[in-house]
């Protein structure tokens with residue numbers, strides 16, 4: 001036969017009750033043999049406890065009691081008067097005395113179970129089922145430890161077996177959970193969640209083939225789905241694993257439930273009343289695949305710390321602590337003691353924390369006088385995360401992931417057997433920590449959360465590239481690039497699940513004001529980890545937010561060159577923060593758009609190769625401008641307008657023409673070589689005549705034709721077969737501080753030369769090194785444009801994402 005057990009939520013009248021009855025009917029029709037253990041209906045146990053407390057405090061409890069009675073009776077024809085009358089008498093007595101014993105409490109709570117058994121039995125009888133109400137107080141005998149009684153197996157087994165021998169055949173026994181009676185006939189209870197215990201005792205006594213526990217969830221999950229949206233249901237667990245999970249805080253499993261099942265190897269299936277065809281989680285004697293099983297949480301706990309220099313080597317300190325805690329009935333979950341024995345920390349339930357502190361202070365009163373103990377203090381608002389099945393050999397992975405996301409556990413410990421690691425974290429960090437660990441150990445795909453600042457020429461292209469490639473990257477790389485926010489200088493949109501393809505219209509109508517504070521608080525509220533901030537603005541101000549972003553757990557990717565070209569003290573401070581917070585900053589597109597330039601230079605430099613000179617056409621805009629202008633009869637202004645239309649120029653094209661953009665690129669490369677030059681040290685030939693430098697972009701664009709005669713003249717005055725090129729040159733002694741010359745100028749070069757042969761918007765970078773001698777390493781290709789730049793930013797994002805995998 002099978003034992004079925006229905007929990008309180010499965011029997012509540014807001015949907016569960018009828019479903020539970022239908023499950024029982026279905027099984028009867030399928031001629032299955034089974035008994036049903038029921039919990040109290042809905043929140044009956046909690047409500048009875050509340051009423052009891054009110055009665056004790058002589059508060060008005062009658063209204064709540066009437067509501068309780070009405071709810072429990074609902075439209076059932078079951079005679080519940082004996083239970084209701086007994087409850088009334090008990091509460092009156094408690095109100096009179098102003099107190100109650102554990103024995104009274106057991107008697108009160110027992111009525112909830114009896115009511116449930118009677119109501120379910122009646123409902124089945126009305127459906128024509130031969131149902132029999134069985135009160136476990138007649139069957140399960142216990143010691144007299146009210147509130148948490150222990151069964152006396154020999155007597156209970158015999159009683160249960162006799163009862164089922166006489167009430168068998170077509171009878172469906174509806175059995176009360178949680179309650180029993182002492183050997184001298186007093187009502188007892190088996191402790192909180194004792195209904196599961198009743199069911200597993202019955203399964204053991206009757207040699208049941210399976211225990212099916214109907215709950216309100218689909219089974220046991222890799223983590224609590226309320227805290228970890230990506231949690232997955234576990235199909236099968238061994239008894240040992242289930243035992244570990246139960247011990248470390250899973251709410252639907254209880255350690256003592258498993259023991260009677262292990263003894264007889266009876267499988268336990270956790271099922272969902274509301275989705276009962278789902279296969280649930282099967283717990284049996286079979287070993288499941290090795291590895292990490294789940295994350296459990298103890299939420300409301302406190303860390304108690306005892307410190308003192310006199311503790312070193314002194315025997316009996318721990319014994320005194322735990323004896324005094326035991327005397328106060330305080331249970332300890334995690335204990336940590338350093339080898340120096342200068343202190344000990346342990347976790348207790350938050351409700352016991354003050355009591356624990358006071359008890360220890362009293363115990364060590366004399367040791368305070370002798371200064372052997374210096375303090376006993378509490379670290380409140382902490383939670384414990386246990387990684388069930390975690391071996392220390394691979395613990396570095398979740399631990400690194402936590403550190404990467406700026407969650408530093410307060411303490412951690414492991415069990416020698418059982419392969420579990422428990423971490424104590426601040427409660428405010430619990431959700432984020434759980435999600436980070438879960439994603440690290442269970443995530444088939446790693447979710448990387450992106451916040452994009454700027455959605456202009458480059459940003460918009462990047463966003464669309466990311467959205468289009470999302471599925472493909474998940475398939476190929478197991479990385480989910482999730483854009484959670486897009487911001488401009490005025491407003492932003494935020495969606496923790498990822499912005500939609502309609503992001504542009506949503507952003508236009510968004511009323512969320514853009515500021516670093518509002519965006520960071522949206523990210524924090526959702527406890528997001530694996531964060532990358534992407535700067536595709538050209539803003540001089542925005543870069544001042546970089547350090548704040550780093551402090552808040554973001555890696556950085558930037559197309560914006562400003563942060564790398566501000567004063568050297570800013571540059572250095574940024575890197576110090578990156579180092580301190582262990583964050584990364586990639587900016588490959590700062591020089592040469594999508595070309596792999598910075599990476600190559602960094603590799604050469606870090607490998608000890610002496611770079612002696614970097615020269616070339618660094619600007620895609622100016623390359624296009626002078627390549628096209630030199631090779632055609634087009635006006636200078638027309639070609640410039642083409643470059644603007646093609647998305648090569650800076651938002652303000654004067655930044656290209658005045659040489660600042662090329663100057664910045666040159667400075668970025670110099671700083672990659674560990675030179676601390678400042679922007680002001682670059683010799684830059686400004687291509688804009690002085691009378692056109694001031695004013696708005698629009699005014700400048702309206703006067704572009706004024707440039708035509710100047711550059712036509714320059715073009716005409718060249719030697720034969722020469723062309724114009726705007727060249728950046730980093731030369732001098734690059735191995736010493738202050739040894740570098742940084743120069744940007746318009747030059748006329750032979751058409752046949754490497755620079756002279758440049759076409760379209762190609763940039764060219766000639767990297768001269770000691771080993772390569774006169775023959776530079778040449779990197780050449782599109783040096784500007786939305787698509788190539790966005791692709792370069794995309795590459796940086798992927799590189800960071802892979803780093804955190």
Ligand SMILES: NC(=O)C1=CN([C@@H]2O[C@H](COP(=O)(O)OP(=O)(O)OC[C@H]3O[C@@H](n4cnc5c(N)ncnc54)[C@H](OP(=O)(O)O)[C@@H]3O)[C@@H](O)[C@H]2O)C=CC1
Nearest residue numbers: 454455456457458488489537538539559560651784785789
């Ligand atoms: N074009 C190219 O080929 C390359 C460009 N780059 C770099 O890419 C960057 C972007 O260029 P591009 O796309 O042409 O620029 P755009 O002017 O087209 O776009 C800039 C975006 O940034 C937003 N923005 C400005 N200030 C802020 C702020 N404080 N906070 C949030 N958003 C802000 C703007 O919104 P708003 O409307 O609010 O101003 C706009 O959406 C530049 O730094 C450029 O140097 C790098 C390599 C190549």
Ligand SMILES: N[C@@H](CC=O)C(=O)O
Nearest residue numbers: 619620621649650784
């Ligand atoms: N305006 C810049 C864009 C890339 O940095 C250029 O033309 O090179």
